[in-house]
Amino acid sequence: MRSWSAHVLLWFCLLSLASLPSATMANGQDDQAAPSDTLNSMIQQLFPKATRIETKQQDYPVYPVYQLNELLGYAYESSDISDLPGFSGRPIRLLIGLSATGRFTGIHILEHHEPVFLHGLGPEPLYQFIGQYQGRSLTEHIVIDSHKAGDAATEGVVYFDGVSKATVSVIIINDTVLSSALKVARHKLEGFAQAAAAQPIMDKFEPLNWQQLLDRGYVGHWRLELADAERSLGTDLGSYPSLREAEPGEAFTELWYAYINAPSIGRNLLGDDGFARLQQRLKPGQQVLAVMSNGLFPHVPEDFKPGTVPGRLALQQSQLAVEMRDMDVLDRHIQLVADGIPAFDQANLFQVGGNAGFNPDADAALILNMELPRNHLMIDRAHFEVPVTLPAELFEQLTVEDETPRPPLWVGLWQDRWLSITLVSISLILLTILFTWQRFFTRFPRAVHGFRWGFLAFTVGYLGFYAQGQLSVVNIYTLLLNIYDGFNIGIFLLDPVIFILWTYTFVSLFIWGRGLFCGWLCPFGALQEMASWLAKRLGIRQRRIAEPLHRKLILIKYPLLIGLLGTAFYSLTLAEQLAEVEPFKTSITLYFYRSWPFVLYAVALLAAGMFVHKFYCRYLCPLGAGLAIIGKLRRLNMLDRVDLCGSPCQLCKRRCEINAIRNDGAIDYDECIQCLECVVILRDDEQCVDSISARKKERRQAKARLLATDAAQ
Incomplete structure (x- = not known):
């Protein structure tokens, strides 16, 4: 007989679907x-x-x-x-x-069709x-x-x-x-036409010292005297407290530049080993300009942050600004070592190019920007143009077919997020170790429980709120539409954290099923477990839905998935709106900072999870449904069972809060979240009925042997 609470929960499921925020149907484009x-x-x-x-x-x-x-x-x-x-x-x-x-x-x-703008921010x-x-x-x-x-x-x-998020x-x-x-x-546009591209002749090299590099024009040189700087600024240099006193014969700025990619320049300036090391670091088509300076006003200030854009220095070619970013590679392995080279106050290797590109065989200019404060209210400014001309004999012209394409956009994004990539990769390695050797680790239940709660905190705090690694059903139909239109992996590489998580989740589906993601890597799922934990601490009793009704309710998420996927091929915009059945964007992406219907919906699902463990995951999550379908291709049953599981022992089933263990003791991998609690019980000699029975049998046999021995005596 169905309980009163079960009927209430069934109505809640239906009302949740019917009461999705009406704002999702608003026109978003x-x-x-x-x-x-x-x-x-x-x-x-x-x-x-x-x-x-x-x-x-x-x-x-x-x-x-x-x-x-x-x-x-x-x-x-x-x-x-x-x-x-x-x-x-x-x-x-x-x-x-x-x-x-x-x-x-x-x-x-x-x-x-950017979801964060259509239905988020x-x-x-x-x-x-x-x-x-x-x-x-x-x-x-x-x-x-x-x-x-x-x-x-x-x-x-x-x-x-x-835009944050x-x-x-x-x-x-x-x-x-x-x-x-x-x-x-x-x-x-007149004046913006670009000269024919050129590339350095890589087999052209002869050893040259510093003075020879200067004499041939392989290294450019420009000097700004103190008097010229004063004339440009319109006042004596003593008016600027940030400038130190000039030494005798010192220039205001003395600047040198060199195009490192040309071997006759790069090998002589960096040495053979340094040039080879730099070449290994460079991506195809990446160009490097060395800039060195001395004087009162070097090309970068003393507090310049390596790896950033120089504020004092800019590069222009064909009236276009050329991207210029410090590579932060001058170290003990890569140094300026040309014979006779002077000491410099500042020296940098800059990556140049970007959208505008850079043609080393065409005229360009370095722009030195001077900003000198007289006091906290008055700043004097002046700009100087340094012609950049490199000898034509170092380069060969490229045909259009030979031009090297720009690196894909995702390359820079992966470089910028290297720390997140490293931390996420380490966490997945640790998770893999736990699951691969779960039979060993589950012998230490306190350690497993501590690791699990620590990992769930990492999933919510770092993967979810910080790294924005919440997977979504939107990712599924984006993949299907991409395959339908002609697969382009570059789209998925734009977010390295999402790409790594999806790749790992996809592989894990064939080994452990959907549970590894749903139980460990889903930020909203982890948030629900924390809500359940809080409910227990507040004395709120968890409701257990009757088995027949539970088996019907878990099917709701599958038509939701099918409806979303079908809608995506009809109207991607409508599918993105209907995907608000997932509370992920409201809770994880936007920190619950959103219009009240969305927040109310997400909070209601978390509140339901305080009464029914992981309510949303079990009955409404279309992402979980999609993972469960793919998880049916799983080839291994990693969660051990024994003969007494289910008959007569029901301990694991009673302890399974997600109700993923059937009455006969079998694991329902379509619903299991791989919390490993049943494996912990199975490995615990004080809890597992099979172990307890085995000990009792062993004691009976030992007692029988003892009685037989006494009788024989």
Whole structure:
């Protein structure tokens, strides 16, 4: 007979599905295919002075915009120029305005499927982010750095405020905007055309000392005298308290530069061993410029942070800002060792290129930015241009086919998140060791329980809230749609933590089933276990649903999964909205900082878990359903059972809070969360009925032998 609480829980399941926040059905994107009058209206907003908007050109997909007969600039759809996929797996379609002088006039969003903006943070943070491009020039180097956003822009470097919780999405948007705008500028804007690319001749080398490198122009040199600096600043250098007193004959700034990739330069400056070590570290197409300086004002300050963009120094070529970032590789293995080389106050190896690229055989310029405070209110500024010209005999021209493509976007993201990658990998190794040798470790129940709760805390705090490693059913239909459209692994590599977790989870499904993820690696699942623990401490008794009803309720999550997957192929936007059946985004991604219907739904599920252990996981989770289906391909039964399990012993079944053990003692791997509690019981001689029975039998046999011996005597 079904209990009253069981009926209540059944109604709760149905009401939970019916009462998903109505906000999920709100329209979260612009028209997918804007008609021409709507598009014209958008372009008019990008160019308010426009009197004529021409049709898309045949030779290059841009819309010329005129005020009478004066060309104001071009508007274009980013998808016509760059098809870089967003984090959702679908391109972010933007309408971008670019003036005839290479400045952004504005950006409109035509279509996107980034879930964090559609149903998480909402569209406003996205609009605020793209609004930062208006008025910015292609000659500036745009860096996403929220800590420096709002600071006064130095020549060639502008810091944009990113969006918390949407780092990958805004990086993709930035790359889409800059790469497409640079292509348009090089095809359509006068003065932005790029010279034919060149590469260093790798078999051209002769040993040269420092002076010979200078004499041949292989190392460039520029010197700014004290008097010239004073004339540019308009005052005596003694007015600046941050400057030390100059030594006799010392320059204000003395600067040297060299293109390291050319062997005649790099091998002589770094030595054969240092040059070889650097080559091993470089990725295909990566270019390196060495900059050294002496004087009162070196090219980087004493507190310069290695691995960052130099604030005092910028690089320009063809009127475009060229990305310049310190590589932080000068150490005891890689040093400047040319014969006769002087000592330098500062020396750096910079990676150069980025979206704009860098052609070593074309003229360029280093821009030295001087900012000197007289006091806390007054700052004097001056800028100096240092011509960069390298000898043509060191390079060979490339045909278009020979040009080395830019490294994929995900490469930089993996480099930036190396610490998270390391910690997540170590945690997965430890988890694998525990599960591989579980028969040994479960002999120490206190250690296993301590490890489990420590790991769950790591899962919630680090994997979930910090590293944003919450897997979702959205990832499943993103994968299926990606396979349907032509598989591109680069989409999944954009988030290294999610990629590592998905790869590990997928492999583990064939060994242990769904339980390894659901019981150990799901942040919301771990949060539910903590809610259950809290309920016990508060004296709230956990309800156990009757077996027949439980077996029916666990099936609810499967039609949910099928419905979401089917909807995704019909409308990805609708599927993303319906995916709010998962409370992951509200609780883990957004820290419960969201509109109240979403928060109420997530809190209600956690509250239900205080009465029924892991209520959401057992009955509503479409992700768990998908993992359970794949987990049916599992080839091993790692959780041991013995003959007495189920008949007569029901201890493991009573202790299994997830109710994944059947009456006959068999493990239901589709529902099991691999908490290992049943294995701990089986290994405990004081709990396992089989062990207790074996000891009793052994005592009876020993007693019988003793009686037989006494009788024989």
